[in-house]
Amino acid sequence: MNGAGTVIDLFAGAGGSALGFIRASFRIAGAAEIDPDACRTYEGLIGVRPLCVDLSELPPEMAAGLWNVKPGEIDVLVGCPPCQGFTRLRNDAGASDPRNGLVMVFLEYVSYFRPRFLVFENVPGLIRLPHGKAFYLKLTKGLLRLGYRLRKKEVDAADYGVPQHRRRLIVIGARKDMGQPPFPRATHGDPRSPKVRSGRQLPWLTVRDAIGHLPPLRAGDQDPNDPLHRAPKMGERVLRFIVQVPKDGGSRTQVPEEEWLPCHRNHNGHKDTYSRLAWDRPSGVITSGCCNVSKGRFAHPEQDRAITPREAALLQGFPPDAVFYGSLDSIRRQIGNAVPPPLAEAIARAIRERLERRSLIEFSKRAKAF
Known part of the structure; x- marks a missing residue:
């Protein structure tokens, strides 16, 4: 794999996913986010201006023109649709949340762009609550029909170097020509566990590690x-x-x-x-x-x-100099809704390793043909 892989970042928020992928040497080819404050934060943090738009009102072919991207040439499409409708805190009220349908918008964008890999992140309620399961089944059936192999796992962000217990559902999809979907191994664990005691994993990062110096x-x-x-x-x-x-x-x-x-x-x-x-x-x-x-x-x-908001951002894994724009309420919302960058980075590195391996295989085949 030569150079940076390319990423489209949907429901991009303040840039947590993008930051993780950039750290793994990917390039953001296009991004979209509805919140103007988050768009400004994203541009400052990532250096890419997202389309500040409601994705349900932007057809993927129009977005492709604005991003100057063609179907089939993107390495990874990342999507983290709003999860409030699927959280257990909302109970039955979440079933009528109009944002739930954005799960299917993600499917529309995958169908159009046909990326080599896809990453979908949401709360575990998506596969636990009845209305969540209905959307999840529609999504996965659609992705399978498009020819993607899927791997899903419920993970704790603390296991990937985030100083926070945060359980999330991660679905990684791979186009059939890319083999089975990769999934990152946990890098951190309970300090009392055999893997940590033997040195195979690092101990969980703590609140003290993140904010003790402030x-x-x-x-x-x-x-x-x-x-x-x-x-x-x-x-x-x-x-x-x-x-x-x-x-x-x-x-x-x-x-x-x-x-x-x-x-x-x-x-x-x-x-x-x-x-x-x-x-x-x-x-x-x-x-x-x-x-x-x-x-x-x-x-x-x-x-x-x-x-403080700074302490919350550090507990999410953002860099200590990250600048967030908007009112304090908006900043707290951006921080709380973000994908922790270290978790995104772990996923990105697993995908990059697969892309590099496929690139070496293809190079070897071409060499033998000569």
């Missing part, structure tokens, strides 16, 4: 050298409660019951809310609510505040 803040403060390292303000009552949550992984349930907030007194679920991250473990899932202690385990391990 300067301390109080709620409402901002690092003068980094506008993204900005701790959200807290009401007096919430702050008083967070102070009582034990440091380094403590839960709100460990606070004396008489001190509980009213919303917790008659509610047994969501026990991770108002709880702290643990220094020496990966974080839980970084979501669009990642800087709000009421949305999950997003309190700092020892400082009495929620994590």
